[in-house]
Amino acid sequence: MRNIQLNGEGRLQHLLTTEGLPRHIITEILDSAVPFTEVAEREVKKLPLLRGKSVFNLFFENSTRTRTTFEIAAKRLSADVINLNINTSSAAKGESLLDTIDNLAAMHADMFVVRHASSGAPFLIAAHLAATGKEHISVVNAGDGRHAHPTQGLLDMYTIRHYKRDFGELTVAIVGDLLHSRVARSQIYALATLGVPEIRVIAPRTLLPSQVERLGVRVFHNIDEGLRGADVVMMLRLQNERMQGALLPSPQEYFKSYGLTPERLALAKPDAIVMHPGPMNRGVEIDSAVADGNHAVILPQVTFGIAVRMAVMSLLAGG
Ligand code: CP
Numbered sequence: 295m296r297n298i299q300l301n302g303e304g305r306l307q308h309l310l311t312t313e314g315l316p317r318h319i320i321t322e323i324l325d326s327a328v329p330f331t332e333v334a335e336r337e338v339k340k341l342p343l344l345r346g347k348s349v350f351n352l353f354f355e356n357s358t359r360t361r362t363t364f365e366i367a368a369k370r371l372s373a374d375v376i377n378l379n380i381n382t383s384s385a386a387k388g389e390s391l392l393d394t395i396d397n398l399a400a401m402h403a404d405m406f407v408v409r410h411a412s413s414g415a416p417f418l419i420a421a422h423l424a425a426t427g428k429e430h431i432s433v434v435n436a437g438d439g440r441h442a443h444p445t446q447g448l449l450d451m452y453t454i455r456h457y458k459r460d461f462g463e464l465t466v467a468i469v470g471d472l473l474h475s476r477v478a479r480s481q482i483y484a485l486a487t488l489g490v491p492e493i494r495v496i497a498p499r500t501l502l503p504s505q506v507e508r509l510g511v512r513v514f515h516n517i518d519e520g521l522r523g524a525d526v527v528m529m530l531r532l533q534n535e536r537m538q539g540a541l542l543p544s545p546q547e548y549f550k551s552y553g554l555t556p557e558r559l560a561l562a563k564p565d566a567i568v569m570h571p572g573p574m575n576r577g578v579e580i581d582s583a584v585a586d587g588n589h590a591v592i593l594p595q596v597t598f599g600i601a602v603r604m605a606v607m608s609l610l611a612g613g
Contacts (some may be wrong), residue, residue, distance in 0.1 A: 298420055306609050308420045308433040312483040324452050326605035331597075333604065342408050343608045344373035347404040351377045352394075353436065354410045356387070358443070359572050359596055360436045364407045367603035371611075373405075391400060391415065392422050399423070405610060413439030423590075430609040440474050440533075445606060446571050447480025449486060449599040450479040454526055454593055456598065457567050461485070465492040467520050467562070468511075468577050469552060470530030471501045473541075477571045478530055482509050496520035498552065500541040501532075512555045517552050524562040527589075529554055529570045529580050545578045555581045560590060567591045 299312055301307040302583045306319055320515060333341060349368040353361050361377070368375045378398070380386065385394055395406070408416045416435035423431050437443040451461075458464060466485055472495055485493050486509070495506060496514045507513060514520030521527060530546065542548050559568065568580075568589045576582045 298417070298424075305612075306606075307429070308416075308435075309444050309610065310416050310420060310433065310435045312444045312447045312480045312487070315444070317487050317489075320448065320451065320484060323448055323602065323605050323609060324455060324607060325600070327452055327601040330370075330601035330604040330608075333601070335355045340370055340372050342372045344368060344371035344404075344611055347373045347611060349373045349375050349405045349407060349607070350398050350403045351375065351408055352380070352408045352410075353513050354380050354391075354408075354415075355437070357409055357436070357597060360409065360443075360588070363377060363438065363596065363599040364603050366443075367600050367607060370600070371607060373603055373607070376403075390416070390452060395419050395422060396426070397466070399426075399428050399431060401573055403431055405434065405607065407434045407436050408438070409436040410438050415439075434606060434610070437476055439474050439476065441479065443476040443480050443571075443597070445603055446477050447484045448567060448606070449595060449602040450477075450481055450528065450571070451589065452598045452602050453569060453595045454567075456594075457591060458525060461488040461490050464525045465494065465523055466488050466490055466526040466528065467494040467496055467514075467524040468528045468530065469496040469517060469554065470519070472497050472506065472530065472534050473503050474533035475502045475530050478528075479509075480484075482511060486510050489602075493525070494520050494526075496552070498542070498548075516557060517554075518561055521558055524566055525570045527554065527559065527562055527566055529568065529574075531571070531573060531575055532578055545575070546554035549578055553577070553579060553581060554584050556583050556587065557586075561573075569595055571600050572596070 299308050337519050420433040489562050495511045509581050555570045570592045
């Protein structure tokens with residue numbers, strides 16, 4: 295079956311998930327992002343790669359980093375950016391997702407950047423566009439339910455490559471609420487595709503997906519054991535909004551058992567980096583001394599996100 299993300303020539307058509315994304319495409323995105331960091335850091339002004347294109351930001355769920363960096367990235371590529379305010383749109387009056395999409399497509403959209411609380415919504419949109427003869431409109435998944443957040447996964451890969459250079463000898467530990475995390479899934483698929491030999495997941499049993507080992511990860515329930523010798527520590531937020539029932543005794547208990555403190559971080563390699571996709575819950579999954587400390591690369595992740603999103607959009611536009 296053809297990968298819906300690729301066109302007939304094997305080039306990127308949509309970005310929906312890092313699962314099944316070929317290694318050469320991931321590498322192409324990371325390589326393309328390198329020169330864009332100068333634009334992201336404002337050393338170079340705008341580029342004309344998306345001039346005349348309309349990018350629609352459709353965020354059906356809250357966002358600070360992703361929505362804003364997509365908007366900055368599209369503007370630095372000279373696109374026309376339309377941010378649909380979902381709360382004041384006709385979606386709030388009961389219009390269906392696909393009716394909204396049809397209407398925006400009729401306004402000559404070239405790209406939809408979609409965040410949605412329902413897993414699979416961006417896939418549904420991409421399939422609908424293909425079925426209605428509008429496959430020239432690209433869809434970028436900006437986070438769907440607990441399923442995938444591919445640009446976050448890719449900006450995380452960019453960050454790791456920036457600080458560690460080579461994926462081939464790394465030990466990467468992902469800590470926290472994997473059960474509800476679309477970020478973790480996108481990270482794990484990308485890390486595996488890029489050849490990271492040791493991917494560890496660290497969490498209580500209640501916050502791990504069943505059969506998570508099938509993703510090729512080593513499971514640890516004890517954070518001290520899981521952090522030992524890690525090159526990269528990727529923290530995850532407790533996704534309270536997606537939890538059903540009591541999966542944890544309390545945030546305080548969680549911090550005692552799984553919070554990243556300076557003492558625990560000292561078990562990782564001396565030059566380990568600490569990452570977090572945001573938003574952070576200080577004192578729940580991460581101690582402020584770590585979040586603001588020398589090992590943290592959490593804010594550079596955000597800046598790299600602009601360059602990676604520029605790379606994705608320019609490749610989708612055929613650049
Ligand atoms: N990392 C991330 O997706 O953050 P936002 O929810 O602020 O976009």
